[in-house]
Amino acid sequence: MDSTAIDRFEANRSRLASLAYRLLGSAADAEDAVQDVFLRWQTADREHVEVPEAWLTKVVTHLCLDRLRSAQARHERAAGDWLPEPLLEGDPMLGPAETFEQRESVSVAVLTLMERLSPLERAAYVLREAFSYPHAEIAQILDITESASQQHVHRARRRVTAERRGDEVDPVSARRIVEEFFAAAASGRTERLVAMLTADATAVSDGYGLASRLLRYTTRERVASYVRAGFKPTPQKRRLAGGTLVFHVALVNGSPAVIAVTNDRIVGAVAFEVRDGKVAALHGIAAADRLVHLNRTWQQHKPDAPVLSAW
Structure with a gap:
């Protein structure tokens, strides 16, 4: 493959990874999917690809x-026993x-809610809401009609909006609320x-990645008890x-989060x-396989001073 074709792919890599994620x-x-697209780009008849960006987008989608439709994915995500991989x-x-x-x-909240959508609803919603594709292009990408694209987006948007629990808040206010909450928990x-x-x-x-199913708490009192127990130090937890452990407050997927760190x-x-x-x-995520990418970026990150440094 010539350097021009490689450069064209690399110019789209970040966008493809963001879409896949x-x-x-x-x-x-997402990284595996993007690599698969690259392999297909290598063997594609590129002379007949009129718009490479559109071709790459369709293939990765x-x-x-x-x-998402595979039997393994359906099993892993069954009954909502799945949480997304957090990004710094x-x-x-x-x-x-x-x-x-x-x-x-x-x-994290909307990625979790999107698990309840059908694969086509999820794809149409992401292409429309996150990447602002018109319905005509979404229809071409998904091989559906423009009317079907509109219906998928409408249903997805209605379900996500109906079940969202949080508002968008400025980072300073969100950090202050989380720091106060963490101080009360500690x-x-x-x-x-x-x-x-x-x-x-x-x-x-996810119960530190040890539970067979997600642990859920649905009243203020139960949530408070869960948080208090979770942040209570014990020899077993150490x-x-x-x-x-050292605790930091940071932004994860655009939301405030408490990050637990030991030995960097x-x-x-x-x-x-x-x-x-x-x-x-x-949303508490501690399964090791869900923290690999987060750890990779954390090594290059300069965190703020910890909110607790001797847990």
Whole structure:
């Protein structure tokens, strides 16, 4: 393959990775999909490809759809027992973030909600909301009619909007709320935690990657108890983590998050949804295979001072 063809692909790599990540919710799977596209680009009859960008977009989208429809993926994501792979602020895979819709489409909350959509609904929604494709182009990419594209986007948008729990808040305010919440959790003041939660607050956790199903909590009192127990230090937790933990507040997928680190290695992340100055939802991710990409970028990141350095 000549250098011009390679350069054309590389110019699209970040956009393709961002699209694949939104469709799959996994940085590792997104990277694999993009590599598969590159292999197909190598063997394609490129002289007959009129618009390379459109060709690459269609190929990566269909590769992702195949993955979403596979028996293995359906099993792994069954009954919602799946959480997306978190990405640190500034990660190129997060992609476009100029509009609210673009930022929302990559949040941990919306990526989790999109698991309830059909593969075609998810693809149409991402192409429209995150990449602003017109319905005519979405129809060509997905091999459906323009009317079907409109219907898929409408249904997806309605379901995502109906189930969202958080608002977009400025990073400074969000960080302050999360720091206060974390301070209350670390101090054991359960009543203060309850007061900082919305009436319909929820929490989801993968149980440090050890639970066979996601752990879910659906009342303020249960969420507060879960948070308090989770942040209470014990010798067993230190052994599980591999040492003494340090906690940082950072942005993950555009949302404030508490990052647990030991020996410069992330062992857990809790992403927060904030609404009306309170915490509306938490997503706890600690499965090692879900933190590989986050750890890779963390090594190049200069974190702020920890909110707790001797846990």
